[in-house]
Amino acid sequence: xxxxxxxxxxxxxxxxxxxxxxxxxxxxxxxxxxxxxxxxxxxxxxxxxxxxxxxxxxxxxxxxxxxxxxxxxxxxxxxxxxxxxxxxxxxxxxxxxxxxxxxxxxxxxxxxxxxxxxxxxxxxxxxxxxxxxxxxxxxxxxxxxxxxxxxxxxxxxxxxxxxxxxxxxxxxxxxxxxxxxxxxxxxxxxxxxxxxxxxxxxxxxxxxxxxxxxxxxxxxxxxxxxxxxxxxxxxxxxxxxxxxxxxxxxxxxxxxxxxxxxxxxxxxxxxxxxxxxxxxxxxxxxxxxxxxxxxxxxxxxxxxxxxxxxxxxxxxxxxxx
Amino acid sequence: xxxxxxxxxxxxxxxxxxxxxxxxxxxxxxxxxxxxxxxxxxxxxxxxxxxxxxxxxxxxxxxxxxxxxxxxxxxxxxxxxxxxxxxxxxxxxxxxxxxxxxxxxxxxxxxxxxxxxxxxxxxxxxxxxxxxxxxxxxxxxxxxxxxxxxxxxxxxxxxxxxxxxxxxxxxxxxxxxxxxxxxxxxxxxxxxxxxxxxxxxxxxxxxxxxxxxxxxxxxxxxxxxxxxxxxxxxxxxxxxxxxxxxxxxx
Numbered sequence: 001x002x003x004x005x006x007x008x009x010x011x012x013x014x015x016x017x018x019x020x021x022x023x024x025x026x027x028x029x030x031x032x033x034x035x036x037x038x039x040x041x042x043x044x045x046x047x048x049x050x051x052x053x054x055x056x057x058x059x060x061x062x063x064x065x066x067x068x069x070x071x072x073x074x075x076x077x078x079x080x081x082x083x084x085x086x087x088x089x090x091x092x093x094x095x096x097x098x099x100x101x102x103x104x105x106x107x108x109x110x111x112x113x114x115x116x117x118x119x120x121x122x123x124x125x126x127x128x129x130x131x132x133x134x135x136x137x138x139x140x141x142x143x144x145x146x147x148x149x150x151x152x153x154x155x156x157x158x159x160x161x162x163x164x165x166x167x168x169x170x171x172x173x174x175x176x177x178x179x180x181x182x183x184x185x186x187x188x189x190x191x192x193x194x195x196x197x198x199x200x201x202x203x204x205x206x207x208x209x210x211x212x213x214x215x216x217x218x219x220x221x222x223x224x225x226x227x228x229x230x231x232x233x234x235x236x237x238x239x240x241x242x243x244x245x246x247x248x249x250x251x252x253x254x255x256x257x258x259x260x261x262x263x264x265x266x267x268x269x270x271x272x273x274x275x276x277x278x279x280x281x282x283x284x285x286x287x288x289x290x291x292x293x294x295x296x297x298x299x300x301x302x303x304x305x306x307x308x309x310x311x312x313x314x315x316x317x318x319x320x321x
Numbered sequence: 322x323x324x325x326x327x328x329x330x331x332x333x334x335x336x337x338x339x340x341x342x343x344x345x346x347x348x349x350x351x352x353x354x355x356x357x358x359x360x361x362x363x364x365x366x367x368x369x370x371x372x373x374x375x376x377x378x379x380x381x382x383x384x385x386x387x388x389x390x391x392x393x394x395x396x397x398x399x400x401x402x403x404x405x406x407x408x409x410x411x412x413x414x415x416x417x418x419x420x421x422x423x424x425x426x427x428x429x430x431x432x433x434x435x436x437x438x439x440x441x442x443x444x445x446x447x448x449x450x451x452x453x454x455x456x457x458x459x460x461x462x463x464x465x466x467x468x469x470x471x472x473x474x475x476x477x478x479x480x481x482x483x484x485x486x487x488x489x490x491x492x493x494x495x496x497x498x499x500x501x502x503x504x505x506x507x508x509x510x511x512x513x514x515x516x517x518x519x520x521x522x523x524x525x526x527x528x529x530x531x532x533x534x535x536x537x538x539x540x541x542x543x544x545x546x547x548x549x550x551x552x553x554x555x556x557x558x559x560x561x562x563x564x565x566x567x568x569x570x571x
Binding site: 065067068069092093096097098100101103104105107108109110111112113125128129130131132133134135136137138139140141142143184185186187188189190191192229237238240241242243247248253254255256257261262269283285286292294296297298299300301302303304305306309310312313314316317318321 | 332334337338339340347415416417420439442443444445446447448451452454455456460461462463464479480481482483484485486487488489490491492500501502505532533534535536537538539540541542543545546547548549550551552556557559560561563564566567570571
């Protein structure tokens, strides 16, 4: 058996939890889905629609806005007593916050942000990207189980191997035990930054600029290309961190997720945190001086070269059409 | 307030990272090394908190002899002293081993606050900070983008997905993993570099590692999943080829 621990937002099951279930089906068809949620949340009914053998409704009011300690404390006894081979989570901000603590508390190894799972003769290989996607590593987990795994967002969307659809899942209600000591960190409800005002999700074309631009004063080159294409300008995280473009123009896991018809990545190496925000784009063009930059792996058209030459040439070619 | 900041030395982005002959590690010959970028922001945040509230900043790194470079850098930027937990096995190891090595050094220090970057630019486990908090028995918050100290407690802003944030209140002592961009980095001045030469950099041996619970079976160059058409020639030729290729869409 394999356990998947789901995540809820506003009482609903998160899409990423469905991906974690798809990933778990690479390991077993017998899946137990634990849903930490306040009693009565819609997430339970949604979980019962998934191809799992069992749904465990782990109930507590503190799960409305849970802290790392609340989740670790509530899940530890369930997972320690389990005979599951693996426990899976989607590699979300919430999982990153509490799963390492749980793995340390229970002494179980944790492979984070996995992009592939492969059964071998005598075990399982978990593939992770390292060096921001420049290399991949196949990892073996040892020691007492269950072993813990988080799966990269988007890596297991529709790749579940064909397996007989299980019968309707069993539903079990468990009241979580959370002692006062686990409540010393207080979490406020999430807020959205009011400065978030630019909606890039509706843009048909986007020119995004990354660390390769080197200086704020060089941004004009990219603005000219965007103007020639009739595109919105956007950026990867380092450019927004530096304050060269406002945070609401950031594409990636902590910014906006976009899928325009044309996405031109200028001087962006393609760290996974950026790629998750734009890989659904219809046509992707990458301009980078490093031929090994991971951005080329998802590009339709690649130009290896100096952006300070290529971008003005491209602007000129577009305007002289 | 006594602040410990945990730093990792990683290969620079300019290093051409390739598997070594064993295919289970990354070649170190020809590599250039630097402070892990999120850890640089953690160090800067530690220095700013000290400037606001007083106290001491202790830089800590676990690794082989080469990591003394990032500790000297931290001293030059303004850390008061440094601890190097030395062990060759720490050059590439699982997150528990790194966290245990850091915990061994920090237990005697009893810092009020421990800061580190949210993850490393090389292995990118994103685990060491949180595991260290568990080992030290203190609360934590991850991916922090703002820190306020109020009456012996912390109020921090945590980044969530897609432009959402969350404020948390934590008692001290506590550990925070810091997001890149939380502040503007300072760089070492000549004066700082000179002053650093007089500061303490203590080397302590790493504790004997527990058996590793995860190991790398193989490191590979990723296989390209998409057919990418690479456009060659001069910049003008590349530009013209791209405009031709996109003609139907423009």
